[in-house]
Amino acid sequence: MRADAARNRDKIVEAARVAFRTRGYDAPLDDIAKAAGVGAGTLYRHFPTRDSLLDAVMQAWVERVNDAVGKVLAEGGTSRELLLRWFEQYVELISVHKGGPAKITLAMEDDASPMRTKCQTLRAANAQIIEQLGDDLRPGVDSLQFARLVGGIASVVDQGNLPATSIGPMLEVVVDGLLV
Amino acid sequence: MRADAARNRDKIVEAARVAFRTRGYDAPLDDIAKAAGVGAGTLYRHFPTRDSLLDAVMQAWVERVNDAVGKVLAEGGTSRELLLRWFEQYVELISVHKGGPAKITLAMEDDASPMRTKCQTLRAANAQIIEQLGDDLRPGVDSLQFARLVGGIASVVDQGNLPATSIGPMLEVVVDGLLV
DNA sequence: CACGATACGGAGACACTCTCCACTTAGCAA
């Protein structure tokens, strides 16, 4: 890639990061282009779709996921404590921006999503937790179901502008349902 | 209301019912107006917002909710069977059209929603189930949490175009987490 | 430093939402 192109790409991603966080995932792309100081055409060449832009914005996020799962596993405790801690982390991780929980949870169901690789990381993280739980986990449950159960709750809380405190009790319900 | 106005209103609601079901809740309102054989202005006078149109479309739906809860309660069985049956009904009820689960679940959190009255019905239905469960229910759980837990799952399944069979196992997790 | 490949940007086509208002019509009163 030409040096000026790379420069512009970075400026766009940075502008998008700010816009997605402050104005939500619906922020007009033309505005993002303007904020980045480039034309709309430039934005669309680098990122043909809104999702592909989001994908770039979340590049750094993957590392945070891996950090989080590592920490949660390291802290030890009962299966219940572990799972609850992980789900709390999980909700926080997917709530990177308004609309994030729904976006990410749905992307996990869609093999054609541009966020596919990001979702793989998240799924792998869930799988690590599942492995640690061993026989304490209800039989037949997989990492996708983890994502759906917790993602569903997080989406409702996010989109309904509910206080963060309302999540805890619901996670406990799911946790108790998931353990034998 | 003048006779011709009532006629047009009905035509619009009918066209919207079809459009919401087949094309989802995002169907262009201008198209709905066209399908109903009226101008856009007419549609917007009768229904100032998309939500108010949805509200009208779902008028008949309220009766179905009350029917369903009555039937579920009448069938008897253990608390677990009762709750599972109700949740299955609940998911079906809120899946009236594409985007329905998310729409309805979020409307329950919003006192200013035009669908407020519809949601009251749904909440009352949940409350009836809760009453029936009595001491078998985990302490501190209310009808809104019911709505969020099940609504969250239904939203994911609906928006992710997942097979209906994927819902059952997740409902079981929630049911087991909700009962003592 | 010249030239081809690469990238830029913004005008404008397109899609959807919603308003405005000149025109039409239902329904009543005489």
Add this chain to the structure above:
DNA sequence: TTGCTAAGTGGAGAGTGTCTCCGTATCGTG
């Protein structure tokens, strides 16, 4: 029946956001 007026209509067009096209500018290599 006829005439009147409040109620209702419809579609043009303004506003907003998406996305493409292509003439112009810039990069970086030979």
